[in-house]
Amino acid sequence: MIDLKQLRDDPQKFSERLNRRGSYNLQPILELDHQQRQLEVERSQLQARSNVIGKVMGERIRAGAHPQDPELKDLREEANQIKATLAELEPKSKELKANLENLLLTIPNLPSESTPTGKGEEDNVEVRRWGDEYIPQTVNLPHWELGEKQGILNFERSGKVAQSRFVTLIGAGAALERALIQFMLDQQIAAGYVEVIPPVLINTQSLTATGQLPKFAEESFQCKQDDLWLSPTAEVPVTNLYREEVLAASDLPIYHCAYTPCFRREAGSYGRDTRGLIRLHQFNKVELVKLVHPQTSEQEHQMLVQNAEAILQGLKLPYRVIELCTGDLGFAAAKCYDLEVWLPSAGKYREISSCSNFDDFQARRGSIRFKEAGQKGTQFVHTLNGSGLAVGRTMAAVLENYQQADGTVRLPEALQPYLGREIL
RNA sequence: GGAGAGGUGGCAGAGUGGUCGAAUGCACUCGACUUGAAAUCGAGAGAAUCGAAAGAUUCCGGGGGUUCGAAUCCCCCCCUCUCCGCCA
The missing domain is CATH 1.10.287 (Helix Hairpins)
Structure with a gap:
C-alpha cells in the first residue's frame, strides 16, 4: 500500500513518481x-x-x-x-x-529512484551475462520431447488426472526434481537462509498483504468454501508469517528459504508456452524471502540476486540479469531484477527467477513493523523476495543445456552427488 | 463433527458496568550505586489517526446490540486449547 500521508503532503511529487509506471488518477x-x-x-x-x-x-x-x-x-x-x-x-x-x-x-508501489523508466519489456535493461561459454553449440531436442522419450516427463496422462498444463515426473525425472530442490536448499541454507515449509493454502488477507489481491484474483486458484487460496508463490505465506507483528530491530534481518509447490491459473496465457515445463498450473519453487531494516534494503536486494545467481552458476547454466523498467515492474515491487536462463529450444533467455524489493509496500499492507529499542513508535520493515529458483524451469534448462549428441544428458557436476550418477 | 475452556499492551498475566489505556512480572530506556559489568534501587515508557503544538479520538480476537457510560452485560462470527469421535 502506498503511504497516504506522503501522497497528501506532496501529491505533485507523488504522482510524478507513480506515473513513471503508467497513468494513475490520484x-x-x-x-x-x-x-x-x-x-x-x-x-x-x-x-x-x-x-x-x-x-x-x-x-x-x-x-x-x-x-x-x-x-x-x-x-x-x-x-x-x-x-x-x-x-x-x-x-x-x-x-x-x-x-x-x-x-x-489498487494503487501499485512507487518505483524506486534507480529503476529505469520505460513502457514495457522492450525497455528492460540487461545488467550482465554469465556463462556464455556453456551455451551448447549443437541443436538439441526441446526438453519435453527429450523427457517424454526418456519416460521421465508425462504430460498426456497428467491431463487425464488434472488438465493441460500439468506434469507428472517419473523415475529419474522425479529424482532430478528432488535433487534440484535439495541442491538449492542446501546452497541457500549455507548462505544464511532459515528453511521454512509454510502452508500453501492461504487466506484472503495474506494475498492482500503481499499484493496479489484485490487486483489479480483471476490469477489464483480459490477454495471458495473456506476463504482459502492455493499459494501462487511462497512469497505469500512466508512474508505473511510476520503479518500484524511488531518485531524488535534486533530480529532483523530475517532470511527465509522455502521449497513449496506453487499454483497459478495462467489466465490469459492461452497458447503461450503450451508445451513443456515452462508454464504449468502447478510447479515447484525454492523461494528466498527477506525482512530487513529499511536502511539496508538496497544492499540486501543485491545480495539476494547474488544468492539466486549462485544456483545457476553452481549448475553452470548460462544466464543474464535483467533490470525491469518501471513499465514492466510487478504491482508491489519498487525494483526488480529477473534472471533469465539460456533455453536452447527457444533460442533465447527465459525468466527463471525474479528478485524484487518491495520497500515498505507489503509491510504497510500487512502491518509488519519493527521497533528500535528505546525509541518511540514503530517503522515498517522492508520486504524482499526472489526465486532461488523455479525448479521446473531449471530442470528444463538442465535437460536442454546438458543434452549430448546421443540423446543422453550429462548431469551438472553439482547434481551428481545428489543423484548418484553422471548420465541421465 | 460433539462437549467444555479461553482470546487483554513486545511477551506473560490481573481485571465482571463509571476516575481502566488498563495492576503486576519479564523485556526496554534513563539515572544512582560500581573501576566496569551483574545484581539492587529510583524514574520513565503501549499502538494508530488528526494536529506545528497543546491536545482530541480510536484500540482489551472481529462484527453488531444494551447503557448517559462497556475490557466487563447480550447476540453473531473467527481463532486457540482440552476431552471425545474420525483420520494421514
Whole structure:
C-alpha cells in the first residue's frame, strides 16, 4: 500500500513518481481522504463531549446523586442527542473509509529512484551475462520431447488426472526434481537462509498483504468454501508469517528459504508456452524471502540476486540479469531484477527467477513493523523476495543445456552427488 | 463433527458496568550505586489517526446490540486449547 500521508503532503511529487509506471488518477483518493478527515473531526468532537458527560455522570452518581435528578436528566438527554447524531455520521464515515481503502489497495508501489523508466519489456535493461561459454553449440531436442522419450516427463496422462498444463515426473525425472530442490536448499541454507515449509493454502488477507489481491484474483486458484487460496508463490505465506507483528530491530534481518509447490491459473496465457515445463498450473519453487531494516534494503536486494545467481552458476547454466523498467515492474515491487536462463529450444533467455524489493509496500499492507529499542513508535520493515529458483524451469534448462549428441544428458557436476550418477 | 475452556499492551498475566489505556512480572530506556559489568534501587515508557503544538479520538480476537457510560452485560462470527469421535 502506498503511504497516504506522503501522497497528501506532496501529491505533485507523488504522482510524478507513480506515473513513471503508467497513468494513475490520484484525485479521487485525495478527495475521499479530505472528506473522510473532515467527517472524522466532526465525529471526534461529538465523541469527546459524550465522553465528558459520561465521566461527569459517573462522578455524580458515585458521590450519591440520584439518577432522577434534573441535572442528570439534562445531561442524559444531551448524551442521547449526541448518540443520535453519531449514529447518522458513522455509516457515512465507514463507507468513506472503506472506499478509500479499496482505492488505495489498487494503487501499485512507487518505483524506486534507480529503476529505469520505460513502457514495457522492450525497455528492460540487461545488467550482465554469465556463462556464455556453456551455451551448447549443437541443436538439441526441446526438453519435453527429450523427457517424454526418456519416460521421465508425462504430460498426456497428467491431463487425464488434472488438465493441460500439468506434469507428472517419473523415475529419474522425479529424482532430478528432488535433487534440484535439495541442491538449492542446501546452497541457500549455507548462505544464511532459515528453511521454512509454510502452508500453501492461504487466506484472503495474506494475498492482500503481499499484493496479489484485490487486483489479480483471476490469477489464483480459490477454495471458495473456506476463504482459502492455493499459494501462487511462497512469497505469500512466508512474508505473511510476520503479518500484524511488531518485531524488535534486533530480529532483523530475517532470511527465509522455502521449497513449496506453487499454483497459478495462467489466465490469459492461452497458447503461450503450451508445451513443456515452462508454464504449468502447478510447479515447484525454492523461494528466498527477506525482512530487513529499511536502511539496508538496497544492499540486501543485491545480495539476494547474488544468492539466486549462485544456483545457476553452481549448475553452470548460462544466464543474464535483467533490470525491469518501471513499465514492466510487478504491482508491489519498487525494483526488480529477473534472471533469465539460456533455453536452447527457444533460442533465447527465459525468466527463471525474479528478485524484487518491495520497500515498505507489503509491510504497510500487512502491518509488519519493527521497533528500535528505546525509541518511540514503530517503522515498517522492508520486504524482499526472489526465486532461488523455479525448479521446473531449471530442470528444463538442465535437460536442454546438458543434452549430448546421443540423446543422453550429462548431469551438472553439482547434481551428481545428489543423484548418484553422471548420465541421465 | 460433539462437549467444555479461553482470546487483554513486545511477551506473560490481573481485571465482571463509571476516575481502566488498563495492576503486576519479564523485556526496554534513563539515572544512582560500581573501576566496569551483574545484581539492587529510583524514574520513565503501549499502538494508530488528526494536529506545528497543546491536545482530541480510536484500540482489551472481529462484527453488531444494551447503557448517559462497556475490557466487563447480550447476540453473531473467527481463532486457540482440552476431552471425545474420525483420520494421514
